[in-house]
Amino acid sequence: MSIMLPEPWLRGPTPGLDPVIAHLLRASEHIREDVENALRNLTVEQIWARPEMLNPVGFHAKHLAGSTGRLLTYLQGESLSAEQTAAIPMERFGEEDAATLIALVKTAFDRYDAAVRALTPDQFGTLREVGRSKLPVTAISLAIHIAEHGTRHVGQIVSAAALARATVQ
Numbered sequence: 001m002s003i004m005l006p007e008p009w010l011r012g013p014t015p016g017l018d019p020v021i022a023h024l025l026r027a028s029e030h031i032r033e034d035v036e037n038a039l040r041n042l043t044v045e046q047i048w049a050r051p052e053m054l055n056p057v058g059f060h061a062k063h064l065a066g067s068t069g070r071l072l073t074y075l076q077g078e079s080l081s082a083e084q085t086a087a088i089p090m091e092r093f094g095e096e097d098a099a100t101l102i103a104l105v106k107t108a109f110d111r112y113d114a115a116v117r118a119l120t121p122d123q124f125g126t127l128r129e130v131g132r133s134k135l136p137v138t139a140i141s142l143a144i145h146i147a148e149h150g151t152r153h154v155g156q157i158v159s160a161a162a163l164a165r166a167t168v169q
Contacts, residue, residue, distance in 0.1 A: 008033065017117075020124075020140065024116045027147040028109045034154045035061060035105045038161040039098040046164040047098060055092075057160045058101060062091040064153040065104035071146045072108075072115055074130045075139060109150070116143055 005011065008029040014022035039047070039057065047058040070084055096104075124140035137145075 018121050020121070021116055021119060024143055024147050025113055027151065028113050028116070031064075031147070031150040031154050032106055032109050035064070035157060036102050038154070038158045039102055042098050042161060042164065043168075044095060044097050046161070046168045047096070047101065048094065049164045049168040051160075051163045051167040054160055054163065055156070057157055057164055058094050058096055059092050060153045060157045060160060061101040061105055062094060062096070064150060064157070065101075065108040066091050067149060067153075068108040068112055068146055071130075071142060071149070072111055074128050074137075075115055075142045075146070077128060079129075112146055119143060 008026040009023065011026070013019075014025065017025070039061065042057065047061075048056045050056050066084075066087060070080055070088075073080055073084065119139060124138060126139045127136050128139055128142055129135065130137050130142070
């Protein structure tokens with residue numbers, strides 16, 4: 001029998017961490033848990049199916065991991081590599097299974113957690129540049145955006161997974 005925990009943000013304060021950092025880490029934990037729960041027991045066919053012509057679960061999981069990696073590059077004050085840019089269109093296709101996709105997301109958000117833990121409140125306002133246009137954004141805005149973007153794709157993963165379970169046998 002497994003014990004049902006409350007959602008991560010309801011699991012109490014994290015002593016010794018800035019409350020903003022602690023909340024971002026809880027959001028990251030929530031993303032990982034929701035992705036694992038949504039992908040659990042999906043077949044490869046269900047993961048890559050396009051019911052109602054929606055993007056497949058696999059795309060959302062690969063995009064979640066890939067975009068998180070790209071945004072972390074900006075958070076670290078760097079520009080995207082040619083390899084990162086070339087990988088973007090490949091997120092739409094694949095044959096990965098649930099375990100592989102869960103691992104991709106976990107790895108991306110483990111890296112996110114490390115980057116967020118390294119941020120101190122006095123660095124929140126540090127400017128970073130995003131994209132080819134080098135749009136200015138603060139470090140904390142970028143860290144928050146990664147969590148926001150992640151939760152949007154988790155919603156799409158959960159919905160697409162439910163639809164794939166219902167329509168693809």
